[in-house]
Amino acid sequence: MRDLAADTDLRHLSLNTATVRAQGDLLTIFDAAARHGISVVSPWRDQVAAVGLDRAVRAVKDSGFLLSGYCRGGLFPTDDAHRQAERDDNRRAVDEALALGAPCLVIVVGGLPQYARPESAPSNDIADARAQVTDGLAAMLDYAETVGMPLALEPLHPMTAAERSCVNTLRQALDICDALDPDRNRGLGITLDVYHVWWDFEVMAQIERMGRDRLLAFHVCDWLAPTADLVTDRGMMGDGVIEIPKLRAAVEALGFDGACEVEILSDAWWARPLDEVLTVMIERYHTAC
Amino acid sequence: MRDLAADTDLRHLSLNTATVRAQGDLLTIFDAAARHGISVVSPWRDQVAAVGLDRAVRAVKDSGFLLSGYCRGGLFPTDDAHRQAERDDNRRAVDEALALGAPCLVIVVGGLPQYARPESAPSNDIADARAQVTDGLAAMLDYAETVGMPLALEPLHPMTAAERSCVNTLRQALDICDALDPDRNRGLGITLDVYHVWWDFEVMAQIERMGRDRLLAFHVCDWLAPTADLVTDRGMMGDGVIEIPKLRAAVEALGFDGACEVEILSDAWWARPLDEVLTVMIERYHTAC
Numbered sequence: 001m002r003d004l005a006a007d008t009d010l011r012h013l014s015l016n017t018a019t020v021r022a023q024g025d026l027l028t029i030f031d032a033a034a035r036h037g038i039s040v041v042s043p044w045r046d047q048v049a050a051v052g053l054d055r056a057v058r059a060v061k062d063s064g065f066l067l068s069g070y071c072r073g074g075l076f077p078t079d080d081a082h083r084q085a086e087r088d089d090n091r092r093a094v095d096e097a098l099a100l101g102a103p104c105l106v107i108v109v110g111g112l113p114q115y116a117r118p119e120s121a122p123s124n125d126i127a128d129a130r131a132q133v134t135d136g137l138a139a140m141l142d143y144a145e146t147v148g149m150p151l152a153l154e155p156l157h158p159m160t161a162a163e164r165s166c167v168n169t170l171r172q173a174l175d176i177c178d179a180l181d182p183d184r185n186r187g188l189g190i191t192l193d194v195y196h197v198w199w200d201f202e203v204m205a206q207i208e209r210m211g212r213d214r215l216l217a218f219h220v221c222d223w224l225a226p227t228a229d230l231v232t233d234r235g236m237m238g239d240g241v242i243e244i245p246k247l248r249a250a251v252e253a254l255g256f257d258g259a260c261e262v263e264i265l266s267d268a269w270w271a272r273p274l275d276e277v278l279t280v281m282i283e284r285y286h287t288a289c
Numbered sequence: 290m291r292d293l294a295a296d297t298d299l300r301h302l303s304l305n306t307a308t309v310r311a312q313g314d315l316l317t318i319f320d321a322a323a324r325h326g327i328s329v330v331s332p333w334r335d336q337v338a339a340v341g342l343d344r345a346v347r348a349v350k351d352s353g354f355l356l357s358g359y360c361r362g363g364l365f366p367t368d369d370a371h372r373q374a375e376r377d378d379n380r381r382a383v384d385e386a387l388a389l390g391a392p393c394l395v396i397v398v399g400g401l402p403q404y405a406r407p408e409s410a411p412s413n414d415i416a417d418a419r420a421q422v423t424d425g426l427a428a429m430l431d432y433a434e435t436v437g438m439p440l441a442l443e444p445l446h447p448m449t450a451a452e453r454s455c456v457n458t459l460r461q462a463l464d465i466c467d468a469l470d471p472d473r474n475r476g477l478g479i480t481l482d483v484y485h486v487w488w489d490f491e492v493m494a495q496i497e498r499m500g501r502d503r504l505l506a507f508h509v510c511d512w513l514a515p516t517a518d519l520v521t522d523r524g525m526m527g528d529g530v531i532e533i534p535k536l537r538a539a540v541e542a543l544g545f546d547g548a549c550e551v552e553i554l555s556d557a558w559w560a561r562p563l564d565e566v567l568t569v570m571i572e573r574y575h576t577a578c
Binding site for chain 2: 112115124125126130157158159161162163166167168169171172198199200201202223225226227230241242243
């Protein structure tokens with residue numbers, strides 16, 4: 001297991017830019033990251049769109065940043081009238097990830113159609129939403145494979161099943177990987193975020209099943225007890241109950257040597273100064289991951 | 290599948306008394322239930338304690354109520370210093386369930402020790418908490434079996450893993466049943482609450498695995514989207530996204546003919562008049578279950 005306390009160069013730390021999305025635009029965030037010695041980042045699509053893709057690409061290059069991922073494609077469930085728009089949108093997401101030099105595109109699959117794509121006709125048929133996810137991901141993979149962009153399917157916590165993701169456990173995500181990429185050679189893998197999987201009694205067994213080749217991204221933050229909001233009350237590493245080192249040990253036992261990507265969606269941290277958040281984040285990267 | 294719209298006698302409806310816990314004590318709730326033609330109830334321990342066990346037993350008898358369960362034993366994770374107190378407390382819960390004539394005692398296993406039993410030394414070791422759950426439930430079952438009180442293990446939603454229950458899926462709960470009661474003859478079974486399991490991609494397969502003999506109680510309410518609070522924002526049936534009739538059809542396909550027990554923990558419904566809540570609940574029992 002890597003000794004992150006000794007990683008003074010922050011080689012294995014990545015800043016997911018949603019962590020400080022409220023404090024400035026992407027270029028402001030990149031400047032702050034560079035100021036703190038961070039050299040790996042993972043931007044979100046809306047943040048890239050806000051400054052323009054070309055400018056974002058140039059900023060990544062000028063800063064000498066590496067990316068650990070690009071957030072995010074997916075949101076598949078919709079209705080027939082809006083299906084082509086979903087397919088086009090996801091193809092654009094792949095192209096943007098390529099332009100930015102991301103090693104993978106994170107996939108958040110969406111929940112029921114009225115939440116995944118609000119223009120859709122509503123339906124509470126979650127089995128149908130899941131069938132749409134498999135179909136949509138299959139179509140997306142056909143394209144992503146041809147251009148060489150790995151897709152990193154992220155199981156999201158079960159409390160997000162209606163509104164954000166109807167893929168909710170690592171077992172379920174791996175079942176989809178087995179179905180669409182049985183030989184593990186098409187570039188379909190997993191984003192594993194401790195926040196979404198720490199509660200799962202079989203997460204260690206499923207991490208073993210996943211294997212090194214299917215782990216494309218590793219996200220960290222913490223589960224606060226109590227948690228005040230289902231979306232925007234994630235904790236800084238060390239402030240909650242997740243045994244992050246145990247989960248990191250499990251993925252590193254597979255041979256994983258990628259980044260610990262910090263993704264904290266939090267009203268509390270969004271309200272604090274950018275430099276303060278990065279200072280605490282780096283400290284906790286050393287002591288609580 | 291039973292036609293609940295035609296059940297004008299409310300023979301298959303049970304009122305879990307937590308649904309209106311803010312509106313009055315247990316005797317007040319019993320009076321209101323009788324007034325609305327409800328004859329099956331499921332009381333909570335603290336509500337029974339507040340009026341006294343003897344008085345509660347007498348009220349159940351005088352009203353001619355049947356019980357569909359008694360809530361709740363469990364909360365196993367603690368520390369060595371408080372282990373005997375936990376064992377004694379759970380033995381009392383079994384005795385109370387017997388005195389009240391409950392067909393089963395609902396088991397909520399608890400999360401990390403500092404939340405399950407706040408006097409305990411804190412620990413974030415969820416695997417250890419789960420080992421304590423199995424040990425504690427085994428000890429409790431030894432006693433409950435001798436007095437003939439079935440224990441109805443309830444998997445709770447993963448968002449409760451830290452603070453309320455580290456048994457979070459039907460698969461996990463059934464694994465525990467298989468371990469402690471492999472021959473299905475000791476009286477260990479399941480409380481299945483749609484709120485806790487609706488999101489699970491394998492819930493239908495696990496319901497099949499469960500079988501009729503292991504299903505001891507069936508709870509209904511709804512998942513609101515958005516959900517404002519992790520504990521007290523459950524919805525009235527029909528107000529959320531859960532396909533309740535599909536889940537009821539699945540348990541009735543096993544042969545289940547027990548009550549639909551309505552358990553709604555909700556600040557919004559607790560703020561409304563008792564009779565109004567029962568009126569809406571009965572209407573939705575007919576139309577949305």
